[in-house]
Amino acid sequence: MGNYRTVKYPPTAFWEVTAYCNHNCVHCFNYWRTDEEVKACMNKSMDTSEYLAIAEKIIKNQPARVIFTGGEPLVAFDKIKPALELLQENKISIAINTNAALITREMAEYFVRRRVGLFVSFPSANPEEFDRIVSTPGAYERVVEAMDICKDVGVIFSFNMVVSRINLHSIFETAQFLKERYGANLISITRVSEPINAIDRFDEYMLDEGDFAVYLENCCRVSDELDMKVKAASPITPCSIGTQEAYDLFAFAGGCEAGKSSYVVTAEGKVRACARDSKEYGDIQKEPFADIWERMSEWRDESMIPTECSGCEVREVCRGGCRVDGLPRKCKYNCLDTYSDLKRLPLVFQKTSEYLPRWNYDTYFVVQEYLRFVEEDFGMRISYRGNHVYCTKAFAEYIDSFRGKGFTLDEFSKKFELELDVARQALKGLRDKGIIQSSDY
Ligand SMILES: C[S@@+](CC[C@H](N)C(=O)[O-])C[C@H]1O[C@@H](n2cnc3c(N)ncnc32)[C@H](O)[C@@H]1O
Ligand code: SF4
Numbered sequence: 001m002g003n004y005r006t007v008k009y010p011p012t013a014f015w016e017v018t019a020y021c022n023h024n025c026v027h028c029f030n031y032w033r034t035d036e037e038v039k040a041c042m043n044k045s046m047d048t049s050e051y052l053a054i055a056e057k058i059i060k061n062q063p064a065r066v067i068f069t070g071g072e073p074l075v076a077f078d079k080i081k082p083a084l085e086l087l088q089e090n091k092i093s094i095a096i097n098t099n100a101a102l103i104t105r106e107m108a109e110y111f112v113r114r115r116v117g118l119f120v121s122f123p124s125a126n127p128e129e130f131d132r133i134v135s136t137p138g139a140y141e142r143v144v145e146a147m148d149i150c151k152d153v154g155v156i157f158s159f160n161m162v163v164s165r166i167n168l169h170s171i172f173e174t175a176q177f178l179k180e181r182y183g184a185n186l187i188s189i190t191r192v193s194e195p196i197n198a199i200d201r202f203d204e205y206m207l208d209e210g211d212f213a214v215y216l217e218n219c220c221r222v223s224d225e226l227d228m229k230v231k232a233a234s235p236i237t238p239c240s241i242g243t244q245e246a247y248d249l250f251a252f253a254g255g256c257e258a259g260k261s262s263y264v265v266t267a268e269g270k271v272r273a274c275a276r277d278s279k280e281y282g283d284i285q286k287e288p289f290a291d292i293w294e295r296m297s298e299w300r301d302e303s304m305i306p307t308e309c310s311g312c313e314v315r316e317v318c319r320g321g322c323r324v325d326g327l328p329r330k331c332k333y334n335c336l337d338t339y340s341d342l343k344r345l346p347l348v349f350q351k352t353s354e355y356l357p358r359w360n361y362d363t364y365f366v367v368q369e370y371l372r373f374v375e376e377d378f379g380m381r382i383s384y385r386g387n388h389v390y391c392t393k394a395f396a397e398y399i400d401s402f403r404g405k406g407f408t409l410d411e412f413s414k415k416f417e418l419e420l421d422v423a424r425q426a427l428k429g430l431r432d433k434g435i436i437q438s439s440d441y
């Protein structure tokens with residue numbers, strides 16, 4: 001009990017292509033930022049051939065997507081382009097985490113041509129607050145101008161607002177600004193995490209319990225009043241949530257993927273489980289990835305789950321939330337997540353069940369042409385543009401045989417001998433990941 005299924009080919013690789021950044025966010029979790037020694041090397045990045053060599057190693061591990069990150073990855077844009085293109089030629093979907101400040105029209109056009117999606121850090125709609133958070137005068141103006149260009153040329157992007165005490169009260173106005181100016185229907189609103197080496201200076205930024213409740217309340221407001229889909233880029237544990245509305249929004253919405261379905265390659269080619277953590281498990285240039293992944297098994301077994309969670313009914317799914325939360329203060333991985341509250345056990349809220357599409361037996365489903373199939377010991381992974389599902393081999397073969405064509409719900413349910421609602425549920429899973437499209441909505 002408590003062991004997470006081990007995949008051979010983790011679907012997501014984060015690649016920190018440089019440690020250097022043109023901004024200096026007060027909240028940044030890049031643990032090397034205050035280390036003087038490492039700071040001295042921050043301007044260094046690899047050359048194109050070194051990036052290509054690492055890309056080749058990553059390709060062997062068959063990820064569905066690679067997310068370029070850093071530091072600021074666009075600092076090294078010209079040098080990483082050939083590696084990015086090589087990954088794409090190998091059917092790997094690419095996204096870039098960026099502060100957007102360096103984006104030019106030429107770069108934006110490149111992103112459109114190559115279908116590269118951006119995940120843009122955007123801390124506030126208030127210019128002074130924005131510049132203060134990123135410690136860079138004029139940054140707000142530059143980023144807004146860059147995003148205007150992105151919108152103009154049709155880049156695919158979404159935003160991430162990291163919420164600390166500085167911008168806690170700007171959540172709604174920031175989301176509203178991003179919706180009105182850029183047509184954003186989706187926003188990640190992420191509670192700030194304490195960098196592992198920053199406890200002395202972090203008290204003024206870290207949300208306390210009361211602030212966390214305000215954060216949740218504002219996320220619900222954005223979802224309700226602005227009709228935006230709200231996500232969070234860090235796990236939010238069910239026992240940290242005190243209202244039904246926030247429970248529906250966040251409970252089980254995004255768990256910790258580190259060492260389970262994702263890993264991080266550093267600017268030196270080392271491999272970590274989590275971007276926030278400094279622990280390295282090997283060197284992707286020097287040893288087989290399978291050995292490194294095996295060394296990371298502590299992220300998949302029981303050892304990191306807090307003992308306090310032992311009586312909790314959702315322990316197997318929640319696994320205690322963010323496993324790095326306890327590191328700055330308690331120096332161990334198996335601490336309760338910062339906002340988890342055992343007084344909320346047993347959990348009183350139930351997640352309102354998601355609406356199941358009322359597809360009937362005649363509903364027709366078209367299967368995407370451009371799908372990628374990867375075999376695991378327990379079945380298959382099907383991915384489409386960075387999204388994936390796991391399924392049995394027989395199911396994957398069925399989907400594969402309909403690429404670019406389609407089937408009806410009736411044919412599908414007969415083939416796998418499924419009741420109507422079970423078939424709807426299975427097809428909804430594929431529809432939500434873009435693998436199939438239904439003829440209705
Ligand atoms: C470290 S940044 C690197 C990429 C790029 N420079 C950027 O800002 O998007 C990766 C992501 O981590 C988020 N982030 C940084 N520090 C954080 C913190 N302390 N807590 C939560 N998220 C954080 C950023 O907003 C960004 O979305
Ligand atoms: S822009 Fe990104 S990498 Fe740079 S300091 Fe901010 S969060 Fe950190």
Ligand code: SF4
Nearest residue numbers: 239309312315318320
């Ligand atoms: S008690 Fe532990 S497993 Fe249960 S919801 Fe809280 S953090 Fe998650």
